[in-house]
Amino acid sequence: MKSWVDASELISWFDDAACEDPEIAGGKGASLARLQRAGLPVPYGFVVRAEALVRTLESGERHRRVSGLLEDASPDALPARAKDAQALVMEAPLVSGLDSEVVRAYERLGEGAVAVRSSACAEDSETASFAGQQDTFLNVRGSTAVLASVRRCWASFFSERAVFYRSRKGSLGDLRMAVVVQRQLAPEKSGVMFTVDPVRRRRDQMVIEAVQGLGESVVSGMVTPDHYIVSREGELKRAQVSTQTLAIVAAAQGGVQEVALDPAVGGARVLSDGELADLAQMGSKLEELFGSPQDVEWAFENERLYLLQSRPVTA
Incomplete structure (x- = not known):
């Protein structure tokens, strides 16, 4: 990973070829991108790439601190450690320029209601489905609420339930999770x-x-x-x-x-x-x-x- 990144590189749209890579867009984001690029009917949107969370956690060595909290935690200690990890995520300053790029992308979507959905990089493999372990926020309105929901998705990656699930799958050291932002449907x-x-x-x-x-x-x-x-x-x-x-x-x-x-x-x-x-x-x-x-x-x-x-x- 290069030492500096332009925040615009942390946003990918569903019709971008790179968005089909689950290492970039997570399982959900990559699936939606593949559907979009195949011409199938998907509410349009973009992905805050998985690298954005990693970059954000690099501030104040939070990446190392979060990893340390989780990797050696006993089952009894895991709930408290998960809560501490969530606090570190919620207080971490966003990587420089990311807030502006997310707002710009939201404006390009039309500034209407959106769904903000977690998309873990380990999600949806045939042997270990992580689906449903992180949060989704529906009918989110306004740029401030969108930014807050992105951060809440990140924090949900470190919830007690999600951390316990990943500990059983041996993937606690992987701190990459993308976030999907797409047009909110009002379905019948x-x-x-x-x-x-x-x-x-x-x-x-x-x-x-x-x-x-x-x-x-x-x-x-x-x-x-x-x-x-x-x-x-x-x-x-x-x-x-x-x-x-x-x-x-x-x-x-x-x-x-x-x-x-x-x-x-x-x-x-x-x-x-x-x-x-x-x-x-x-x-x-x-x-x-x-x-x-x-x-x-x-x-x-x-x-x-x-x-x-x-x-x-x-x-």
């Missing part, structure tokens, strides 16, 4: 898709789960999603429709909020046959692109399908 419906049946390992069918609004209602456990099994051609084989009384949506002031669903909406199927067919067709494209079965996050906004993530199905 969202969910996940497995391009193989993850339980039965059947390659002839796909499994799709869907909720009204943002997919965070599934992550939080607040809502039981609809569950669909479809053929690879998108023909519905089985549907388990769940009554959904609540949805998570973008809040006017930023962030998200829970809203009550009209019973007629909450009790109906989330996805139409046509939408299921669109998802199945997209699933086949993703398998062809990545060369393996995929675990996909998706959303429909204004009846258009968007991809939010695609990663290998893990055991």
